[in-house]
Amino acid sequence: MITIKDIAAEAGVSVMTVSNVINHNHARVSPATEQRIRAIMEKHNYVPNMAARSLISKSSHIIAVLLPIWHASTASMLLDPYTGQLVGCLEELLREKQYYVMICSFERVEQVLAIQKTWQMDGMILVMPHEDVLTRDLIQKSQAPLVVFDRHYDDLQMLSVCLDDRKGEYTATKYLLEQGHRKIGFAAPSIYESSVIQDRFQGYLDALGEYGITARKDWLFDNVVHQEGGETVAAALAEMREKPSAIVATADLLACGIVKGCQERGIRVPDQMSVIGFDDSMPARLITPELTTVGQDIREKAATGVRLLLQSIEDDSFRDEHIVLDVKLVERQSVQKS
Numbered sequence: 001m002i003t004i005k006d007i008a009a010e011a012g013v014s015v016m017t018v019s020n021v022i023n024h025n026h027a028r029v030s031p032a033t034e035q036r037i038r039a040i041m042e043k044h045n046y047v048p049n050m051a052a053r054s055l056i057s058k059s060s061h062i063i064a065v066l067l068p069i070w071h072a073s074t075a076s077m078l079l080d081p082y083t084g085q086l087v088g089c090l091e092e093l094l095r096e097k098q099y100y101v102m103i104c105s106f107e108r109v110e111q112v113l114a115i116q117k118t119w120q121m122d123g124m125i126l127v128m129p130h131e132d133v134l135t136r137d138l139i140q141k142s143q144a145p146l147v148v149f150d151r152h153y154d155d156l157q158m159l160s161v162c163l164d165d166r167k168g169e170y171t172a173t174k175y176l177l178e179q180g181h182r183k184i185g186f187a188a189p190s191i192y193e194s195s196v197i198q199d200r201f202q203g204y205l206d207a208l209g210e211y212g213i214t215a216r217k218d219w220l221f222d223n224v225v226h227q228e229g230g231e232t233v234a235a236a237l238a239e240m241r242e243k244p245s246a247i248v249a250t251a252d253l254l255a256c257g258i259v260k261g262c263q264e265r266g267i268r269v270p271d272q273m274s275v276i277g278f279d280d281s282m283p284a285r286l287i288t289p290e291l292t293t294v295g296q297d298i299r300e301k302a303a304t305g306v307r308l309l310l311q312s313i314e315d316d317s318f319r320d321e322h323i324v325l326d327v328k329l330v331e332r333q334s335v336q337k338s
Contacts, residue, residue: 002044011037022048024098063094063309064115064124064144067105068134078103080226081253081281082298083128086149089302090125097310109137116144123309125149130194145312145319147305150196157320159308161301165196168294168327169248170203172276175292175329176246177211180338181274184208185219185244187233187254192222200250200278219244230257231264237273238265245274246335252277252284252293259287259334270336280330289333296327 004022008015013033020028021037029037040046065087067077077083091101102119106112115121123145129135135151139158152160176184186204188197208215218240221233230249234257237243249255255277259269267273269289277284280295304323312318 002046007037007040007044007046010040013037060100060120060122061098062100062102062119062121064102064104064112064119064121065090066112066124066126066138067103067128068126068130069105069107077128081283082251082279085281085298086127086302089299090127090306093302093306097306109134109141112138113141113143116142123147123313125305125309126151130190132195145309147309147312149301149305152322159312159319159321161305161308161323161325162196163296163301163325163327165199165327166203166206168203168278168296169200169250170207171327171329172248172278172294173204173207174210175331176248176274176276176335177207178338179274179335181246181336182211182213183216183219183242183244183246184213185221185237185247186215186249187221187224187230187247187258188250189225189229189254190223191220197250204248216244221247224254226251226253227257227260230254230259231261233258234261234265234267237262238267243267243273245272246276247273248276248278250278252279252281252291255291255293255334256283256287259289259291270334274335276335284330284332292332292335293330294327295330296325301325 004015004018008018017029017033018037021034078087087103094101099122104115121144124142126138126146126148129148129151135148136153136156139146139148139156147159147161149161152158152162173184186201188201190197191201205215221236224230224233233247247258249258255275258275262269262273269275275291277291277293280293284291284293304325308321
């Protein structure tokens, strides 16, 4: 089996030069020399020993994407279009930077700390946080650089990437109001537990308040998740004597379930029920009628998180940066216009 020493001898360079090529230290090797060394490695089918590389460089080139186990199994979280697309973008962007992604589901902070130590993680990205106590504890105890999506605490030093969630749902609700709707419901997984959903709920209330409208409790649908939750909302709407004329949902999959459930129960969308989602994920464009939704740039979100993480890996002092990304309304066919 060929070794680094063999490659160095054949290339006429030092072992350190070969090591720099293997570890992507491009600044220390000329392009011509790197090309010659890589050609030799390819000729001999040389594969670096990752464990040995980690011991020498004290870097595993592994990034953990953390998925907390909460209202659904981790498998179903990855099947969710938003989560799946975000994780896919993270993997692609990190792969381009010569990092490997390890997906880690967890229920307790201690599990994450054990993974950090066992695999010598270079960094971590937390996706879909839900419990504030757990998330705060993880931020404070993590020994590796950590970027958190969709959560920020002003009293903690942390790296975070969030959306302007309040603006997003305000924009959706205001759009419905401008189209003449005055009876508007709200559907979400956890209105009173998730700070992201609370922000979106507040945006909904802000828009109603501008028109002097008070939200009706019987039109607030809480603890409804994914398509199945949307169909539950539709079943409840079908039984109401006085229905809202429109619903804003905090996720596209939830909104698609509402559209599907309404149509199956003879409630025409958008003629009798207008529906707006959130995320602009793939299902929004596949359902009929196509879903009007609040769009976020998921790839930009992933790229921003990767940029913060890599900067933190390079600079130990870089541990506090909060980025808020904009959102926009994407108009399609699921809203009845005045």
